[in-house]
Amino acid sequence: MVLTGAQIVMECLLEQGVDTVFGYPGGAVLNIYDALYEYRDRIRHVRTAHEQGAAHAADGYARSTGRTGVVIATSGPGATNLVTGIATAYMDSVPMVAITGNVNLNLLGLDSFQEVDITGITMPITKHNYIVKDVHDLAQTLREAFQIAGSGRRGPVLVDIPKDITGQTCEFERSAPLPPLPHDFPVAERFEKALEMISRAQRPFLYAGGGVISSEAAPELAAFAEKLDAPVACSLMCQGGFDQANRRYMGMLGMHGTNTAALAIKNCDLFVAVGTRFSDRVLCNAGLFARHCPIIQIEIDTAEFNKNIEVQLKVKGDAKEILQKLNEMLPQQEHTEWMDQVAAWKQEFPLIQKERTPHAVTPQQVMETLDRLTDDDAIIATEVGQNQMWAAQFYTFRKPRTFLSSGGLGTMGFGLGAALGAKVGNPDRQVINVAGDGSFHMNLNELATAAAYHIPFLELVLNNEVLGMVRQWQKLFYGHRFSQTDVDTATDFPALARAFGLKAYSIETDGQVEPVLREALAEAQKGPVLVDCRINRDVNVLPMVPAGASVESPILEMDD
Amino acid sequence: MEYSNSNPSPVKEYILSVLARNRAGVLLRIAGLFSRRCYNILSIVAAQTENTEYSRILIVVSGDDRIVRQVDKQLSKLIDIVQVDVLDRGRIVEREHLLLKVERTVQTSEKLVEIANVFHANILNVEPDSMILELTGDAGTINSFIELYNPYHVLRILRTGAMAMPK
Known part of the structure; x- marks a missing residue:
């Protein structure tokens, strides 16, 4: 059939099974939006308030569903507004296809109105990108974009389409999606070597990263932990990749990891890392990380071997496939004494936040109450900073794809868009965005999207009127010189939320936490709701490994 | 037993032979990668x-x-890159092309030609006050x-950067 470029874009989306896209219209994508109108019974388009919100929504959709997220923006500022969202997805290996319009071919390179070289701009933050200069290449390019985004270590791909290409016609034939690009499976010696190292170990430490979630390897990881008879720590990106109610779970490892994980890494004699890139937030001082024991790293991206830390055994491939094989080969191990020791540490070093003044609300109380009141498959998005760490520390994540957070890029303003995208992709699940007042201020315009599309979710703002994480660093390392971190804005969040069309609640004392959250969650099944939860500005995220220190030596307490 | 990060080997020059799909922007992708990962390109x-x-791209890297x-x-x-080989300098032929412009005086002229002859270099141009050699x-x-x-x-030097081919 002969179709316009814009219609080909729609057909290619349908080929991939895409039924939802996020975006914002504009001049260079008029043809695409006209086609979206034509295909509106098959492709749902969610228009955000700002392109950045659309990119985060596509990202949250992808993280929560496992499917590739799609975002559409116009040329120039529309395209540049996607940049933070694309970079966020890139750092966390989230599959995304960004489609941007550009000016007509004959206007390219002439500094035309709303022209920007978005392929040049996004080269460092995409797995790959394209500019389509011939309508005959359009379908194949889009198919490749989805193939690349969803293969191996996943990530964003951008396709830039000049406006006239979307208006030109050419012959189009439907075709099946391209199969994922092939990846390696380790040779037998790697497995034998791994088994040999495991059989020698008395005190193995199992550590899981985001790769476990993106390769859908959570069941294999759980089985492996049993066979290995080892305690488990997860990175921020693997929250929910291992059941945190399991006795083996030690908490996070890294800058804000638990003391149990720190003690375990100090005392272990084998470190097994699955689907992780050893980010500096986990390693802390790389020279002091697990140097007394060998490391086995299971990872799909070869470039992550020996990048930040040298490992003794590299096992390259998909985490799920490798763990399956290891589970088949590995005889049941027994490390009762070691597991008892870890249990004793867990008992001795629980995460605890004390009330500072009578009846003050602690973030711990809020997150634990939220945990109690929500289902195991509720989706928790977060912003970045203290709110993010508290959510990771005090909410018990039990299933993959329930925790959506910007780990690598640390994008404040990520959570709201991501939460909306997640709810659109999972209409039957509870969705909560845990925010701080700083992050909330960054992209609160997306409350308009929540109201316009009547998206049921809860925006939970932990409001301490400061940029808490940066302030915490100023406390520790800058002599309490709180440069620009005391926000003290007069914004009345509940009134603001109501102005956008949301229901809104406030929490000011500890006694209000449970009843208000209970009511807000019930309302958040019907429509968008905001809760403004007042907390003390001096609550710190602890434990904390200061810059340059070993991950084995976190600070457990600090003064206000 | 201590599993320290192994000591870095000495900094050397390496020649990488890269086979890439001949698509727009492929050189930019390579150059951008080197720049953002803080690798040093000596020649390309x-x-x-x-x-x-x-396209075949020969890159000399120091590290x-x-x-x-x-x-x-x-x-x-990188999607557009088909193959990367780090060439073993003992098993390749390596060639680079040079244009060199040097100041010439009546006193130095003879000496300049003599050096060129020793190297079998070509004299491409002679002016009263300068000479270009290849x-x-x-x-x-x-x-x-x-x-x-x-x-x-020496007034000006132009080097193409190394080309190399495995034997």
Whole structure:
């Protein structure tokens, strides 16, 4: 059939099974939006308030569903507004296809109105990108974009389409999606070597990263932990990749990891890392990380071997496939004494936040109450900073794809868009965005999207009127010189939320936490709701490994 | 037993031979990767291969062994790159092309020609006050050639960067 470029874009989306896209219209994508109108019974388009919100929504959709997220923006500022969202997805290996319009071919390179070289701009933050200069290449390019985004270590791909290409016609034939690009499976010696190292170990430490979630390897990881008879720590990106109610779970490892994980890494004699890139937030001082024991790293991206830390055994491939094989080969191990020791540490070093003044609300109380009141498959998005760490520390994540957070890029303003995208992709699940007042201020315009599309979710703002994480660093390392971190804005969040069309609640004392959250969650099944939860500005995220220190030596307490 | 990060090997020059799809922007992708990952490019030579759909790009990198392995793996991740080989300098032929303009006086003229003859370099142009020479050779030959002309006031040097082919 002969179709316009814009219609080909729609057909290619349908080929991939895409039924939802996020975006914002504009001049260079008029043809695409006209086609979206034509295909509106098959492709749902969610228009955000700002392109950045659309990119985060596509990202949250992808993280929560496992499917590739799609975002559409116009040329120039529309395209540049996607940049933070694309970079966020890139750092966390989230599959995304960004489609941007550009000016007509004959206007390219002439500094035309709303022209920007978005392929040049996004080269460092995409797995790959394209500019389509011939309508005959359009379908194949889009198919490749989805193939690349969803293969191996996943990530964003951008396709830039000049406006006239979307208006030109050419012959189009439907075709099946391209199969994922092939990846390696380790040779037998790697497995034998791994088994040999495991059989020698008395005190193995199992550590899981985001790769476990993106390769859908959570069941294999759980089985492996049993066979290995080892305690488990997860990175921020693997929250929910291992059941945190399991006795083996030690908490996070890294800058804000638990003391149990720190003690375990100090005392272990084998470190097994699955689907992780050893980010500096986990390693802390790389020279002091697990140097007394060998490391086995299971990872799909070869470039992550020996990048930040040298490992003794590299096992390259998909985490799920490798763990399956290891589970088949590995005889049941027994490390009762070691597991008892870890249990004793867990008992001795629980995460605890004390009330500072009578009846003050602690973030711990809020997150634990939220945990109690929500289902195991509720989706928790977060912003970045203290709110993010508290959510990771005090909410018990039990299933993959329930925790959506910007780990690598640390994008404040990520959570709201991501939460909306997640709810659109999972209409039957509870969705909560845990925010701080700083992050909330960054992209609160997306409350308009929540109201316009009547998206049921809860925006939970932990409001301490400061940029808490940066302030915490100023406390520790800058002599309490709180440069620009005391926000003290007069914004009345509940009134603001109501102005956008949301229901809104406030929490000011500890006694209000449970009843208000209970009511807000019930309302958040019907429509968008905001809760403004007042907390003390001096609550710190602890434990904390200061810059340059070993991950084995976190600070457990600090003064206000 | 201590599993320390192994000591970095000495910084050397490595030649990478990269086969890439001949698509727009492929050089920019490579150059951008080097820049953002803080790798040093000493020279880069790129041209179409016998098959016009592909380009061959020769890159001379300075770094230790660990860095060159990272460069190799990061380059290999680029979609448009088909193959990356870190060439073993003992098993390749290596050639670089040089144009050198040197100041010429009545007193130095004879000496300048003499050096050129020793290296079988071509004299491409002679002006009353300058001379342009051309030489093809491996990096070592080119370097000694330039060194010998240095005392005579070299006005300009143009090097193509290394080309290399496995034997």
